Amino acid sequence: MSIINIRKCNKHKTVLQICMEYNTLLTPFCHRLGERGGSSLSLCSLMFDSNIVITSMVDDKGIKMVHRIETIVNDLSKRILTYRRDFHRYAETGWIEVRTASLIARRLDQLGYEVRVGASVLKASERMGLPDPETLEMHYLRALEQGADPEYAELVKNGFTAVVGIIKNGDGPVRAARFDIDAVQVQESNDPGHFPFTEGFASVNPNMMHACGHDAHAAIGLGVAETLATLKHELHGTVKLIFQPAEEGVRGAKAMAASGIVDDVDYMIGGHIGIVPHACGKVSFRLAGFLATTKIDVYYEGKSSHAAGAPERGKNALLAAVTATANIHSISAHSKGKSMVNVGCLNAGTGRNVIPATAFMSLETRGSTSEINEYVKERVLRIVDAAAKMYEVQKKIVFMGASETAVGNQDFIEYAEKIVAENRHIKAIVSEPILLAGSEDYTYFMKAVQRRGGKALFMLYGTDMKETHHNSAFDIDERSLPIAVTTISWLLLSLNNGMRTVV
Known part of the structure; x- marks a missing residue:
């Protein structure tokens, strides 16, 4: 697997000086979440390749913006961790994510987002694999018992667990990022070596577990929401944060795309945690395609x-x-x-x-x-x-x-690689296309945007894992959460003027 090692071009600093500076800033960032048996992420471990240079597209103002985002996310890191562990503990499978969706909607509301839920962002006739009415009602009542927001729970029950938060500030491109929120039908491990079990946040719901990292996706999405809300006055245009139900079994995205929620989107971002092995701090935008x-x-x-x-x-x-x-x-x-x-x-x-x-x-x-x-x-x-x-x-x-199958726009991918290289917590960018053996219904969003002249991509944000996805002992390295929040927030804000000049 080829790796683009990030080489900063700065005539006033040597590579070693930059490396030392970044490592000093990075170490407390990674240790804030606590070590879990591995070495801390360090940019000093990079081997800079003199033949590969990612030319910066970011001026001094843009670099200052990246630093502001890093500071904001650093302060949010404990809250992001809390989001993830809460969603993990109360895992909900496709179309019954009532507690998850209601709490996401309430937090977006508190942050000042325009919140749309349920039938307003989801075409009912396009839903697939919907549980029977009795099952939907049973899990709605369970969600209330487990702390769902009553007002929003009423709006998302009966298989309408889709949430979109919209933030606007003046004229500019419309951007969107999608985060899936459903769990997998897996009984979580109670082995003493399983971190969520030993730390007391393993799933309490039988045969429902976040064994594919969607708890992390939801937490990352809320982290991005908090970051953009803090920087609202720096935003030009609109950002839609899409929290999608029922990705497992590829059941939910088609219904959301059919609602028209992305019809006005100029730039669309999707992503998944893991996939890239042993990869906390690595990202990839180059995929060989979904089946x-x-x-x-x-x-x-x-x-x-x-x-x-x-x-x-x-x-x-x-x-x-x-x-x-x-x-x-x-x-x-x-x-x-x-x-x-x-x-x-x-x-x-x-x-x-x-x-x-x-x-x-x-x-x-x-x-x-x-x-x-x-x-x-x-x-x-x-x-x-x-x-x-x-x-x-x-x-x-x-x-x-x-x-469906879909491929990201090449110019958008190249732009994203250059922008993300400015994130000091990115260890490396994987340049060789990664072959995915599975399917992803995010492709419905991609194609809906691309059909109307917009651009879309799918990124992988790395994490270290003890077991593979959909395994009962699956877990992530939680240090990857703030790195993903910083990366996505910066990429969204960088598009204030499209793919021309940054911020």
Whole structure:
């Protein structure tokens, strides 16, 4: 993996002087959150590459602004940590993030943001994978018991857990940053070596855990909100902070994008913590692309009958599902890129002497492009239909989630790399594209912005992890939180005049 080592161009200082200065400023910043068994982040560990130079786009005024942001975030670091641990303790999965969304909305309100929630920023008909009404109501009541804001909880219940905070100051570009807030269906580890457990903030909600870092994303988003509120008079234009529900299973972004909330956005930023290994202080804007995907549930309904006494009267839903599964896994690969399909769950039948009347299949398709994913999906649907006709059963198809492929704008990526290099807490910028094996529904925001002439990118902010994402012992290095807040806040403010001159 190639790394761009940040080499500051300053005719008045040697590289060593700059390095020593940055390390002096960085050390208390990192230690403010406390050490957790690792060495402190230090810019003195950098090996400066004389062949790679990131030319500064920032004048003295801009550099002073970066320093102000660093000071503000340094003062906020304990609060950001508190946000993260609170969200982690009360983890909520997709569409039931009532407590999380209500508290985010209330804090944005307190900070002076224009707050939009629920149906005003989310098109109800485009929601996918929504829990049943009883489940939604149960988790709404639980959220109230666990400290949700009652006023905002009422507005985001029943699967409307989307929040947007808007801050404006005069004329200028419209910018947006997206932060996903949902947890994963994982039971959190109670191993003594698991930091959230030993520190008392492991999830109290069964089979719900922030095992993908979205608690950190929500905390980073609020940290950015606090920073921009403090610097509101330095802002030119508008910033929208988008807190998205139901990213897991790629279910939530499509509905928010369809509401039109990003239709006026000139610059869009998304991101994810982790991915870059052993990487507290590293960032990357260069991704090899997300896989397009479709998540599908299939229900077959036939007719039960005695398997020996009257088999001809039955309509076998199990055989329809098995036939469909075998043929789905025989779909030809595509010559123009990677394609995948997987039937991950198959349930049917009630007894050995009963013709199965019902069957359920849960499957997904993926493609390296949206076109390839569509190719696989169309063939899946054709096979599902043919199997139903073959065994004379009824079928029901439910689309549970989806995302497209999208690529960040190259000029925006190059701009971001130059801007972020001014953040003294960035250890390195990864220059080689990182291949992501999964999907991200942030791509709906990207494409909505790009279709209207705007620019978008997706960044990875590194952290050190003991276990991989979606593992019951997943955790992050909390020192990465203020680094991400500083980076995103600075990038948003730097766009006061678009991608021309900074601040």
